[in-house]
Amino acid sequence: MNILNYVSTHIDLPQRSIANTLKLLEEDSTVPFIARYRKEMTGNLDEVQISGIQKLKSAYEELEKRKASVLKSIEEQEELSPELKQKIESATSLTEVEDLYLPYKRKRNTRAGMAREKGLEPLAKMLMAQSGTDVENAANRFLNDKVGDTGEALQGAVDISAEWINENRRVRHVLRRLFSRSATISASVVKGREEDEQAQKYRQYFDWNEPLYKCPSHRLLAMLRAEKEEVVRVKVAVDKEQALEAIENIVIRNERAPGISYIRKAAKEAYERLLYPAVSNEILKEAKEKADHTAIQVFSGNLRQLLLAPPLGEKRxxxxxxxxxxxxxxxxxxxxxxxxxxxxxxxxxxxxxxxxxxxxxxxxxxxxxxxxxxxxxxxxxxxxxxxxxxxxxxxxxxxxxxxxxxxxxxxxxxxxxxxxxxxxxxxxxxxxxxxxxxDPLAELVKIDPKSIGVGQYQHDVDQGRMKTELDAVVMSCVNSIGVNVNTASPSLLGYVSGIGPSLAEKIVEYRSENGEIRSRKELLMVPRLGNKAFEQSAAFLRILQGKNPLDNSAIHPESYTIVEKMARDLQLEVEELIGNKENIARIKPEKYCTDSVGLPTLNDILRELEKPGLDPRKKAKVFEFSKDLRTIEDVKPGITVPGIVNNITNFGCFVDIGIKESGLVHISRLSDTYVSDVNSVVKLHQHVMVKVIDVDLKRKRIQLSMTD
The missing domain is CATH 3.30.420.140 (YqgF/RNase H-like domain)
Structure with missing residues (x-):
């Protein structure tokens, strides 16, 4: 399996687009650069699609790294057969690789290991063979100075058999499927925490039970946070009898075998001691990863809206x-x-x-x-x-x-x-x-996104994964706006495609020593800013009142010759094209198509010539809160007040009504019609009118509605 096949099986995009995108990523091209300036190569993929390919590329590389480690370990044990090697190399997931590796994984001193040391593995093989052998009589042959009686011998055989059942790939697959379909998640209060004031915010989880697949992201993360704070205990389980029946259906081939009771015992012990803890933790981990993904997506969406909030502009x-x-x-x-x-x-x-x-x-x-x-x-x-x-x-x-x-x-x-x-x-x-x-964007890039005050359980999710996602959002926002290379802070410059923190410092140092940068070409004089960094960054860096008017646009320097040719063909100067709709309308983009430059890029060039360097953000507007509200004591059920949406979650949005405490509009009260996505109704910074439904002074919570 190669990377192209792996990515193609996980994302529904043309193979040519995937292959070219992978090639560009291998060349250290950034997502914003590829999406904006390599449309012909990718088939006009957007940032979301390119990011998807980038994530799958990372997942493939992680999978291949783990395969190499597993193969090396098994080979060192001299247990690597050609068939096993082929199975590992063909595996398409980390779970599959780990299942194949499990029998060869170095284990601590287990019950099965101690039984093997006593020489009981042949007895376990007789038991699992399910032939006509009377295993109870056979057990007498294994008595020695380490095994005192047949009961001990048979228990040792059961211990070894239980380990084999635990390592059975088919058993694990069936149990995973059972847990995925039927698992319930429950929470119960830790004894002694029932009346704890700090624990009251988790009161609804003191006795909670629901199907795991129905548990929404925010609820799962809340329960896990409560468990971390030792308020509740969380458990994921399925019907035990159903699980044992599923195992026995796989491992029992002869119901009349003399040792069938010991096989059932081995299956039960395998489930209780080994399979249940492993599979339930695995399923909970998967659920947590999905919840993390959802929470991070919510946070990412909020962060994007916050970063792209309307700026007031250059004012005193x-x-x-x-x-x-x-x-x-x-x-x-x-x-x-x-x-x-x-x-x-x-x-x-x-x-x-x-x-x-x-x-x-x-x-x-x-x-x-x-x-x-x-x-x-x-x-x-x-x-x-x-x-x-x-x-x-x-x-x-x-x-x-x-x-x-x-x-x-x-x-x-x-x-x-x-x-x-x-x-x-x-x-x-x-x-x-x-x-x-x-300028919200220029200032907020200096702050850890987790501290900006938007999101949902952002401190409870995978921090590495969240940082990667949020950095990508910040980079996307910064590059969608463009950056004034002569005024931007190192923090802002560091998010420009191809720059990074180190080069950002070099640009600022160059500015300090040489004065304002007058052209994009001059960027190549910045120490350590080479051709690759220039290719990736130049079009996202703006130079106001520079030598070349195109330097204050999103047109890439590699396309300047195209614009110059367009101007010559119309017998105009480049300056006479910029912002002149009549002159731009005379250009026939088809005329300038080449093997590497097609209509997507040419149409982008014409749009940029029409409004060069246009900031897509709206301008900031003054908002008036209710003059009657100063504290939560002033908030009364039934009143209607103006507010600003200041956070969005999967279960609703929070609204600033001009006091310290924000109120919650639950998703069910956002609209008179059914709402599945909060973002389809409201956006961050949106000005709304809300009605107060309930005020809980003790817990300082306000319930609002946009429908009543």
Missing amino acids: ILAIDPGFKSGCKVVCLDEKGDLLYNENIYPHPPQREASQAIKKIRSLVNAYRVEAIAIGNGTASRETEALIKRIAFDREVQVFVVNESGASVYSASGVARQEFPNYDVTVRGAVSIGRRLA
């Missing part, structure tokens, strides 16, 4: 990280997000210096020509917003409440210390809030 911003006792940290930022000024104000209790704070804010807005104010949505956010809206400014100033999740993580990070070595965490946090308003 005054940002406030609000607080009570410690005051509000105020910073002023210029159009590029550089820090101009910082100070503390104390408008709220206990100091109550509101009038001084109003004067200071008004003065700063005038002094630094502030165009917008960003207020973090944490403690004292609503009080600070109310204060700001009391100020009569001399100029038009927009006021935004900004989600500050993860700002504290950024402010204490190495990235923040490097950016602001002479300022403390409070200043860095406020700067992050302001920059998030200007």
